[in-house]
Structure formats: C-alpha cells, structure tokens
Amino acid sequence: MHCSVYFYKIYAFNSRNMIELLLVFLIFGFLGVVLVIMNKLLGPKRSNPTKESPFECGSPYLQEEINPVPIKFYLVAFIFLLFDIEVVFFFPWALVFKKIGSTAFIVMLAYLVIIIIGFIYAWKKGAFQWER
Amino acid sequence: MSTKIQKEARRESMLLNMGPSHPAMHGTIRVMVELDSERILNSEVEVGYLHRGFEKTCEHRTYFNLLPYTDRLNYVSPLINNLGYVMTIEKMLGIDVPERAQYIRVIMSELSRISDHLTCLAAMAMECGAFTVFLYKIKAREFIWDVIERTTGARMTTSYIRIGGVRAELHPDWRDDLKKAIVETRKVLKDVHGLLDKNKIFLNRTRDIAVVSAQTAINYGWTGPCLRSTGVYYDVRKAHPYLVYDKIDFEVPLGERGDNFDRYMVRMKEMEQSLRIIEQAMEMIPEPSSPLQLMAEGMKPAEAIKASRAQKVEERIMLSPNLEGSEKERYKDISTAEKKYTVPPKEDTYTNIEGLINHFKFFMEKHGIRPPKGEVYFSVEGGNGELGFYIVSDGTDRPYRLHLRAPCFHLVSAMEEMIQGHYLADIIPTFGSLNMIGGELDR
Amino acid sequence: MPGKRALSNGNAKSAKEFDMEGGFITTKFNHILGWARKFSLFHYPFVTACCGMEYMSAACAHFDIDRFGAGWTRFSPRQSDMLLVVGTITQKLAPVLRTVYNQMTEPKWVVAFGTCAVSGGIYDNYAVVQGIDRIIPVDIYIPGCPPRPETVLDGLVKLQEKIQNQEQEWRWKRKKP
C-alpha cells in the first residue's frame, strides 16, 4: 500500500481534538491582542527629549552612530535558527510516536543522523568558538 | 563631554558604558568600555559617584561624633571600621582596654567580617546567575545580623565599639544566639560549596579570568583576600597582631593563581576561619564581674536624683531598655578605667557630682577627647584588606586631618588592567570578586 | 528642565471629592485601574550606598517584598513603575538620577529610601544633594539610616494606598473643560 494511504489512517480528520487546538489558538490570540490594546489604551504617553535617547545606565551615551555589527553575531544567530527549525519537527513526531509503528521511527532516526552530522561539521569548523 | 576613552577609541569599535546605575556596578562605578564585538580593547573606570566628603566632614566633628561616620565607610562590615578608628585613637591616647571588652571586639568584628564576605559573594554569585546562592547567603547574613542587633542595638550602623571599650555588655543568652548563627552559617557555607565549587558555568566564568600575579598585586598595593588569592601571605591580624588575635589560632587561606575563582575560594575559607575564631573567643572570654541579668530592678532615675540630693543611701537605678548592659557594676569589664576618655556610667551621672562633671566635660565643646599633638597611622584587617586610619591631631578635640587607607581603592585601581582583553561578560565576575564598596572607595 | 508636572505627584485628590465630579463608570474604572497598578509595582532599584544592604534584606527571603507584589526587580527604567532611590545621591550622581527618572515610562512613582535620599542625612557638605526632591518629585519618603525592612514595607503599603486613591490617568481620558 502506498504510504500516503498509510498516513491518511492516522491523521483522519476527527473533529474533537481539532476543536481543542482551535480553542487554544483563540484564547491565546485574544489574550495577546487584548493586552496589547490595553497597554496602548491605558499607558499615558508623555515624551521628553531624554526619554527618546537610549538608556545607557544613566550616563550620556558615548557614541552618536551605531557601527555595523560584526559578522560573528550573525553566525551565532544563523546556527541557532538552523537547529531550532530542525527541533521543531520532533514535536509532532513525539506526539504520535506510539501509534505510527517502527517504520516512521527509522525515518526519524535518519533525520536525526543528518542533524548530528551537520552539528559535528559546524563544531569542527569552529562555528561555536567565539574567537578562533 | 569627551572622555579619555572617546578620544582614543578606534573608528569601528563600539563604545559602551556600564554606567553608575548598573546592578552589577553596585550603583557607584562607571566602566566605559571600547568593544570589538564582545572583546574589550580598552576600558576606563570612573569613580567618585559616592564621594560624600567624609574626610572634609572629619575636620568639623569631634572624635566622639565621628563614630557614626565610620560605620558608613565600609558599610558591609561596619564594626571593623569602628574598631580601626577607635584603636587608632587609643594608640594616640595610650589607654588599654579591659580583657573582656577585647574579646567582645574580636567576636563582633569577626561576625562583621563574615557578613562582609557573605554579602560580597552573594552579589558575585547573583551577578553570575546563581540567584539561589544570593538568597541563601542573605538568609545566613540575617542570622548574623540578629546577633549583632541584640548586642549593639542596630543591624548595620552599630557604632558599638567606643573609645576605651564597647558600648554595652553582651545580653544574657548571647551564647546560644551565637551558636545558632554559627550552625546556620556553616549549613549555608556547606550548601554554597556544593552549589558553586564544581559548577561548570561558575567555573567557566571565573576560572583563569582576570588573573593577577603576586608581583602586580603588590605593585597595585593590594591587601586582604585579593592579595592572599595570589599566594602572598599578608594578614594584618598576623603581621601586626592587635587585640587578642595572638592568643587565638587561625590559619590564613591562600590561593594559587589569583583569578576570580581563587578570590571566591579564599573568601569562603576565610569565613570558616572566622567561625573558628568566634568559637575559640567564646570559650576564652573572661567571665563578667557581675552575673548577666536583664532589667536590673531599682529606682527610677528621677527618684534617684531626689534621693541622692537628700543624701539617702543610693540604691541601683533601673535604666531604660536601650541603655541595658551599661550598668555601673558591669562597666568595669567593658570600658577603660580612665575617666577622661569614656562616658561615665549612668548611675554616677545621676547620683554623684563627680560623675556629672565627667559626663559634662566629655560632651562639652573643646573638652571631650583631646589626643596629644602629632600624627598616627594604625590599621586593622578589614573585609577587603588593610583598613588604615591616618590621623593628624593638633591637640584640640577635632582631628586636624583624617585620612582613610581604603583597601578597595587599590583593588579597583587595578580593574582597568585586569579586564583588558577579556569578554564584556567577564567584567561582572571580576568586579564582583573585588568587592568594591562605594562608601570606602570614594570616602 | 523637569518635564511637565509628572503624574506621580499629580492632583492626588482623595477618593471622596473625586466621586462627585466623575460619573459612576469613570470612578469604577478608576478604582479598578488603581487596584491593578497598586499590586503590580515593578521597581527599579537605584542603589548607591549603605541602604543598599538593607534593601537586599528587604527584597530577599526573610522580609520578602514580593508579598506586596513589588518583588519583581526591573533593571531598566523602561519596564519599571517605581523608582526606588536607595542611598546617598551626590552632586556627581544627580544628572544620572534625573536621566533615569526622565527615561521611565508613565505612570511612575518615586520612593526615597533612607535619610540620605530624603534629606541628605548626616552628610551636609559640598558633595551631597540634600534630599532627592531637589532633583525629582518624590511620592513616599522612608526615614531611617538605614530603615529597617519593616519600615520599607510600611512605606510600600503607604505608596499603594496613595496609588489606589489617586486620580488615575490614561491616554484618551476626557480632558476636563
């Protein structure tokens, strides 16, 4: 049997748990929006020149212009993004881990191996040391 | 306002100031840092944000009135400042202090040293992220402050150690208070050893960071735990023994590499030594001449004055609670016999004229404590190092010039060299391990 | 150049006289707003001197300040409501305090912690500002050198009463004719 059919059996659209998911998104969405609006609505705005200037622990700031940020910071951010996206795929898999049998487990293992190879490559290339 | 660092900074490096109002800078230091993406190229430390004109105020106050000011110098271990100031004047006046008062002074200043180290390491650990250590240590400090409060009346600004002795006798159940505080502190020390000593994060942030060699430390005039962390054996209590420190045996812990972790470890070991000193002093302290009991019964001061006017036999006087411990018969143990240099006990002041005259002359303008002309330098082992008082007196009751040798002034002056080349995040544990106290640094 | 009269020492009318003017809704809403702001005071500890030690005891486990909802220490003026000025403010530090105060977002309150902040304390000389009300408007003065933690908590409760009874301000408030 073609494996897509196989997947269909698992993710049959049963409306019960979908409703809960929808509810969760609704509540948190509503809460977030209300808080932001309340903040905008209630916070009295009274600006003065000092408030616009950056907060430098109370003393006058030393540098007028902000220089371009060195490349190292971008590297760290990129590596985080990379591994973070990969981890996201583990969550749904962990949810249905029991039901989907061993073939899916092998597929996931292969996926994991690829990540680890990438991780080792990054480590050896010295992406994790700040200063080579 | 172009500072030195702005002139010398390279075009593309980032200038940042960890200004006075920064949690890790204890609110009174401004470190201006030139960064090349997290690495510090150049830094400038600006102090003086807590300069309160202590030395100028000293020239306008009498010797006795200056005691509260000395509490607020190194406000983490106030009793040691009192001790240093008072012993300098005693060295000038040449008076000696009764045995029991010396032991009380040793116990109190060791308690103050423990609270100094507890606060310093609490702040250092919290700034490195270990908030539980901060809570544990401040809790342990509460127990110690309870003992200090019951004897001196104040948690922190005690001005308890007076010229010629101490202000009041210990309260009756001081031994089990002290034992409870010692047990609690030992428990917290054990916890913190477990939490921090092998903690990977703490080790990475403090091991081999801001290493100071013994030679540079001496050249910077370092004394105290920071000098001992570089392996140099110098402790004022051993080098120039004062009070009864020569009778008490205690070791002086030394570090090897002089980095942040050694400064932390030396302070931890020093706390254990201070606990040992307190325990030995508790045994060796001579017994008071009259048994310690709380509120003495007796006449009210007003009736005593009427009775003494009518030459009736003068009984004991019931003093108000905050004068507890300074009754007449206990006075011999806690204050020097010389009449001129101490406040007479209240029984004398209320009942006989000689006590009244002494009291009046002690506090009157130009009549109080007048040390002979000349200058003196005396130092005690403070929480951060050698706390020295240099007093020039011109015979009047006000010091002509009083200079404080602040130990953490020399520690912080080495700061610029210590953080050179490290990461921005290393400033925090380095600064925490130096235990900079604003009141003592800027005076 | 102090900003327009800041909200903190604004017209802190007492609740009674305020009721007569506004309608029922605004008083109810004003009461709720006061209640909400009262119990979520994020404080910015502007710590300098010896009172800092007492602030540590007040903020820590033994005399917990968190019981009054004010335990969350924010180290940036943008996220804090209460400026807790702890310790001696010297002349050199005065502009720093003014800048931090101006950079705080409304609604903001100022608490002077300790005699040096209240009136310059025992340091009456060339270096110390004699009380921070010469620099910024102050709401609550906590006496003591250093004040005992209980006094600090009492000062905090007084500030909360003041916030509760104060006429709250919000962005689109109908300005009085």
Added chain:
Amino acid sequence: MEMEKKKALDDLRKRFSGKIKETFLKFGDEIVIIERDSLLDVVKFLMKEPYSFTMLLDLTCVDHIGQENRFQMVYHLFSLSNNHRLRIKLSLPEKDPVVDSLTSFFKNANWLEREVYDMFGIQFNRHPDLRRLFMYEGFEGYPLRKDYPLRKRQPRIRLRK
C-alpha cells in the same frame, strides 16, 4: 622594639646624609622627612634589597594652612618581607605645589595622586593622565583645602528648589 627602629632610621640617615632632613619616632611610627626633589631616589633606594619596601601603602596630603610650606605630602611604604612600615613626609610651598610622581614605581600611585590632585590641587610631574578622580568636570576649587568652605556646593544640574 624601639631600639631597632632607631637603629634602622639612623643608618638610613647616614646613607642619605644630605637629603634626609630629620627622622623621628611618633607613637611608635617611624617617620622620615626629606627634601622635595630627593623623593625619587630615596624611594628607588628603599625599594631595593636591604629594605625592600615593595608596596606603597598610602599616599596623602595634609594642608597646614598659614605655614610657609603649606602642603605636606605623606607616603606610607610597607615592606612585605620584613613586615616594616615607614612614613616619608615632604613639604611643598603654597606657590608651586609640584612634586614628582611615583607612578613609575607603583601602579596604585596613579589613582592616589589623581585623588590628591583632585582634593588639594597638587601637580605631579610625569603623571600619565592627571585628571580629577572624585569630583566632576565643572567643579572649581579643591575641596579638602582648609580654605574651601564645608558646605559650598556647586550643583551639576539646576536643582528644583
């Protein structure tokens, strides 16, 4: 105790016959008074082997207003090996209070001298960057001088009251 101190002071005086004006003991502290311009070589000599005063404990100044030599610099040297303290004093006239800087020998002299300059207005030759340490830029006058009034405040920003 007294004898060794006297002996140490005497042979120091013999070594520096011209430059040391007098030595005496006060409350058990050894004091040496020297000329202003002989400071560097006395300190250089004291840092070497027999005395090895390797640490500058303290450096401060006393303002004897009214006397001809008004400012008096006080140096506390300390030798770790033989646990020995010495106080060196030299006096400076009011008109040109200038003295050589010890920053070439001791690193903490940098800040100590900046503090004395800030408080008394004494110039130090060849000091790397002699600026005010405690007080702020716009502060005129030297606070710790006797003729500076205690409560003369120079506020840095316009105060409200």
